[in-house]
Amino acid sequence: xxxxxxxxxxxxxxxxxxxxxxxxxxxxxxxxxxxxxxxxxxxxxxxxxxxxxxxxxxxxxxxxxxxxxxxxxxxxxxxxxxxxxxxxxxxxxxxxxxxxxxxxxxxxxxxxxxxxxxxxxxxxxxxxxxxxxxxxxxxxxxxxxxxxxxxxxxxxxxxxxxxxxxxxxxxxxxxxxxxxxxxxxxxxxxxxxxxxxxxxxxxxxxxxxxxxxxxxxxxxxxxxxxxxxxxxxxxxxxxxxxxxxxxxxxxxxxxxxxxxxxxxxxxxxxxxxxxxxxxxxxxxxxxxxxxxxxxxxxxxxxxxxxxxxxxxxxxxxxxxxxxxxxxxxxxxxxxxxxxxxxxxxxxxxxxxxxxxxx
Amino acid sequence: xxxxxxxxxxxxxxxxxxxxxxxxxxxxxxxxxxxxxxxxxxxxxxxxxxxxxxxxxxxxxxxxxxxxxxxxxxxxxxxxxxxxxxxxxxxxxxxxxxxxxxxxxxxxxxxxxxxxxxxxxxxxxxxxxxxxxxxxxxxxxxxxxxxxxxxxxxxxxxxxxxxxxxxxxxxxxxxxxxxxxxxxxxxxxxxxxxxxxxxxxxxxxxxxxxxxxxxxxxxxxxxxxxxxxxxxxxxxxxxxxxxxxxxxxxxxxxxxxxxxxxxxxxxxxxxxxxxxxxxxxxxxxxxxxxxxxxxxxxxxxxxx
Amino acid sequence: xxxxxxxxxxxxxxxxxxxxxxxxxxxxxxxxxxxxxxxxxxxxxxxxxxxxxxxxxxxxxxxxxxxxxxxxxxxxxxxxxxxxxxxxxxxxxxxxxxxxxxxxxxxxxxxxxxxxxxxxxxxxxxxxxxxxxxxxxxxxxxxxxxxxxxxxxxxxxxxxxxxxxxxxxxxxxxxxxxxxxxxxxxxxxxxxxxxxxxxxxxxxxxxxxxxxxxxxxxxxxxxxxxxxxxxxxxxxxxxxxxxxxxxxxxxxxxxxxxxx
Numbered sequence: 001x002x003x004x005x006x007x008x009x010x011x012x013x014x015x016x017x018x019x020x021x022x023x024x025x026x027x028x029x030x031x032x033x034x035x036x037x038x039x040x041x042x043x044x045x046x047x048x049x050x051x052x053x054x055x056x057x058x059x060x061x062x063x064x065x066x067x068x069x070x071x072x073x074x075x076x077x078x079x080x081x082x083x084x085x086x087x088x089x090x091x092x093x094x095x096x097x098x099x100x101x102x103x104x105x106x107x108x109x110x111x112x113x114x115x116x117x118x119x120x121x122x123x124x125x126x127x128x129x130x131x132x133x134x135x136x137x138x139x140x141x142x143x144x145x146x147x148x149x150x151x152x153x154x155x156x157x158x159x160x161x162x163x164x165x166x167x168x169x170x171x172x173x174x175x176x177x178x179x180x181x182x183x184x185x186x187x188x189x190x191x192x193x194x195x196x197x198x199x200x201x202x203x204x205x206x207x208x209x210x211x212x213x214x215x216x217x218x219x220x221x222x223x224x225x226x227x228x229x230x231x232x233x234x235x236x237x238x239x240x241x242x243x244x245x246x247x248x249x250x251x252x253x254x255x256x257x258x259x260x261x262x263x264x265x266x267x268x269x270x271x272x273x274x275x276x277x278x279x280x281x282x283x284x285x286x287x288x289x290x291x292x293x294x295x296x297x298x299x300x301x302x303x304x305x306x307x308x309x310x311x312x313x314x315x316x317x318x319x320x321x322x323x324x325x326x327x328x329x330x331x332x333x334x335x336x337x338x339x340x341x342x343x344x345x346x347x348x349x350x351x352x353x354x355x356x357x358x
Numbered sequence: 359x360x361x362x363x364x365x366x367x368x369x370x371x372x373x374x375x376x377x378x379x380x381x382x383x384x385x386x387x388x389x390x391x392x393x394x395x396x397x398x399x400x401x402x403x404x405x406x407x408x409x410x411x412x413x414x415x416x417x418x419x420x421x422x423x424x425x426x427x428x429x430x431x432x433x434x435x436x437x438x439x440x441x442x443x444x445x446x447x448x449x450x451x452x453x454x455x456x457x458x459x460x461x462x463x464x465x466x467x468x469x470x471x472x473x474x475x476x477x478x479x480x481x482x483x484x485x486x487x488x489x490x491x492x493x494x495x496x497x498x499x500x501x502x503x504x505x506x507x508x509x510x511x512x513x514x515x516x517x518x519x520x521x522x523x524x525x526x527x528x529x530x531x532x533x534x535x536x537x538x539x540x541x542x543x544x545x546x547x548x549x550x551x552x553x554x555x556x557x558x559x560x561x562x563x564x565x566x567x568x569x570x571x572x573x574x575x576x577x578x579x580x581x582x583x584x585x586x587x588x589x590x591x592x593x594x595x596x597x598x599x600x601x602x603x604x605x606x607x608x609x610x611x612x613x614x615x616x617x618x619x620x621x622x623x624x625x626x627x628x629x630x631x632x633x634x635x636x637x638x639x640x641x642x643x644x645x646x647x648x649x650x651x652x653x654x655x656x657x658x659x660x661x662x
Numbered sequence: 663x664x665x666x667x668x669x670x671x672x673x674x675x676x677x678x679x680x681x682x683x684x685x686x687x688x689x690x691x692x693x694x695x696x697x698x699x700x701x702x703x704x705x706x707x708x709x710x711x712x713x714x715x716x717x718x719x720x721x722x723x724x725x726x727x728x729x730x731x732x733x734x735x736x737x738x739x740x741x742x743x744x745x746x747x748x749x750x751x752x753x754x755x756x757x758x759x760x761x762x763x764x765x766x767x768x769x770x771x772x773x774x775x776x777x778x779x780x781x782x783x784x785x786x787x788x789x790x791x792x793x794x795x796x797x798x799x800x801x802x803x804x805x806x807x808x809x810x811x812x813x814x815x816x817x818x819x820x821x822x823x824x825x826x827x828x829x830x831x832x833x834x835x836x837x838x839x840x841x842x843x844x845x846x847x848x849x850x851x852x853x854x855x856x857x858x859x860x861x862x863x864x865x866x867x868x869x870x871x872x873x874x875x876x877x878x879x880x881x882x883x884x885x886x887x888x889x890x891x892x893x894x895x896x897x898x899x900x901x902x903x904x905x906x907x908x909x910x911x912x913x914x915x916x917x918x919x920x921x922x
Contacts, residue, residue: 128646131453134450202782216740216756217756218769219741221770221836322462329457330440330455330458333458
């Protein structure tokens with residue numbers, strides 16, 4: 001009875017085309033933002049900020065980026081981590097080489113750099129599709145990481161490409177505590193997530209989805225395939241780039257090229273598969289799930305082993321983790337290809353009827 | 359010149375090793391349209407099964423048979439529990455499922471057989487062939503030559519199997535057109551199970567060769583990453599394409615590793631080794647821009 | 663009917679199309695006049711769909727010339743056809759399966775929307791205004807096709823007949839001057855066919871849209887079309903008004919199978 005749209009009649013198209021047309025959703029989002037901006041900083045511990053919330057938001061942003069490309073525009077990429085690396089190193093270099101550049105400006109420039117590189121590696125998508133393209137994105141993954149390791153200029157001549165990020169100066173104030181970093185990351189992620197939501201609900205997003213669902217029909221309707229696909233690559237890489245910059249500056253503080261591995265790219269892919277392919281909210285759900293699962297297993301597995309008196313090696317934990325990831329991916333693809341986002345939607349539909357069964 | 363030849367031949371021979379892995383991809387792609395990212399993990403599983411059985415006291419021949427049994431069971435299980443449930447999903451979903459499958463294998467296999475790197479002794483030594491060394495002053499590995507021979511025998515066997523057996527004919531029919539094959543009474547699901555079994559066998563051969571050469575360890579899964587550019591080059595559906603693609607990638611990669619870094623060093627300074635990680639991909643990509651269907655792939659016409 | 667058939671707007675001259683060694687179309691010439699309903703008929707594999715694909719630039723014929731409003735067209739790409747106000751539907755429904763009916767039809771107006779992705783992302787400038795304006799137009803199409811009740815339904819949940827109707831809606835949303843329909847009534851029951859006929863005639867009548875139509879149902883073709891061109895094995899074997907074509911000996915042969 002609490003969650004229902006009955007009685008909320010839309011009298012104008014404007015009302016029907018709001019970003020969240022149902023009143024309860026609007027209230028929910030506002031409440032969530034209030035909690036995230038005010039509630040969480042009041043109560044969460046330092047561990048929560050630096051080990052869970054900050055990486056969660058950063059990976060959610062990267063997942064949104066991949067979702068734009070794969071979920072909306074239908075171009076599978078296995079190189080997301082490499083574009084994060086581009087963002088991280090670009091932001092570092094802008095900070096290093098341009099005197100007094102504001103941190104947010106360098107994040108935006110980092111995103112734009114990643115977008116440029118993304119367009120470059122998106123060019124093959126004009127001629128090749130599907131698996132061929134997926135394999136082609138591996139080229140980006142390996143080539144970019146190699147370049148960052150081998151060209152000393154990019155890491156200011158540090159050995160094997162390790163960089164330590166500069167101070168986070170925000171309007172003359174240095175952000176040092178996890179709470180401050182969290183608020184910075186949160187603001188960036190909220191703004192970019194809203195922007196992504198706006199893009200996918202307008203004709204930009206419709207063009208992407210049209211290309212994804214049937215490219216021949218899309219071009220007959222008048223959608224130019226080349227700019228549409230390249231825009232998806234650019235926007236996606238921009239998001240990954242900004243995420244990468246924040247990964248370096250707000251999360252780890254020091255990164256190396258090899259850290260942006262193929263495995264990280266897969267992790268981001270898993271986030272959108274489990275969270276929901278073609279859903280902005282799913283990107284958040286998936287990021288949370290993929291980040292929390294290992295933490296949960298770390299705690300739960302020794303406990304379970306203890307319970308049954310089984311011997312337990314710590315190497316086994318990582319093997320079980322990998323196994324569970326793999327099994328979950330297959331499970332979701334088989335049982336619920338639209339991921340947690342779809343489950344959430346189903347729950348809402350049930351809630352609409354509650355407490356009556358029909 | 360001698361040095362160039364030596365690098366070239368060494369590259370061609372290691373290309374054969376890539377082709378071995380690529381063959382497994384081609385088998386499954388041809389018969390079921392699934393791009394099986396887990397092929398590398400299957401190579402790892404196969405090699406681990408062999409050393410695992412040897413460790414438990416089985417002689418080599420028995421270990422190989424047992425490993426083959428494991429791979430076949432695995433293939434049937436994959437068909438039954440994963441692929442069959444994804445029949446009407448878009449190919450990209452199937453591809454992602456095989457990434458999940460790869461992770462699953464990479465987690466389960468070491469839990470059963472242990473994860474420490476081990477050697478696999480097949481009785482072939484990895485040393486230069488004396489005759490070639492004496493007469494032409496070139497280092498050509500005996501092992502690589504044997505591997506090339508094994509690959510040749512494997513390809514010939516597969517070709518004969520496809521051409522002359524009943525199952526082979528059914529496989530080709532399925533590869534051509536699923537629906538048509540179904541309509542004349544070919545049991546699609548059996549065929550898929552068989553194909554996964556055959557791909558498991560190919561993985562076993564590849565796993566033993568790679569395992570004997572580099573040791574049985576997690577890095578075996580990366581053989582898939584080596585095989586992917588081979589596939590782009592050769593086309594996903596062509597057995598000869600996998601072989602030729604493997605040779606081209608192997609040779610060009612080794613030549614590039616020798617000749618490109620010094621040039622870059624002159625231009626930029628610093629050390630530019632290790633380009634073999636990406637060079638095959640970039641080569642394959644450039645190739646794709648010219649010929650999107652690969653060397654031997656068929657040109658696809660969109661019907662609307 | 664009060665409509666007035668105008669001048670030739672599309673003129674195809676000596677079109678030949680090959681795929682590798684296979685000849686799909688051989689030396690075909692015909693024209694389409696403004697405001698008319700022009701049917702293309704012929705047995706399966708006669709090259710009818712290929713003909714439509716040539717008209718809107720999906721296929722590029724090796725020989726022949728195409729004139730659009732008197733101007734020769736060269737280097738045609740599909741999206742250019744859309745810019746020239748040619749819309750089409752497909753034999754096997756080519757809707758965007760992951761999207762709702764509303765979004766599918768909105769996509770039909772995409773060439774008319776000018777806001778760029780930055781305006782969309784920030785939801786300012788033309789973005790919001792355009793979405794509303796075009797929504798209004800799209801609702802007119804939805805009203806016209808009587809599909810108000812399914813506007814928020816994902817298209818892959820709709821039955822076949824309705825999907826065909828939505829596809830017509832997507833084409834109409836572009837306000838095309840020429841509409842190419844590839845078997846719009848295939849697989850429909852009598853009632854659905856009647857509805858579809860009514861929509862096609864209304865479109866032609868109310869908006870003056872020129873229609874090129876492929877259809878197998880001879881009753882429908884003879885009833886609604888102004889002129890008919892008949893293809894067989896990629897060659898033109900008849901062209902003219904329905905009555906003329908009906909009595910053409912080659913056409914009768916092709917349809918009755920005699921001589922082959």
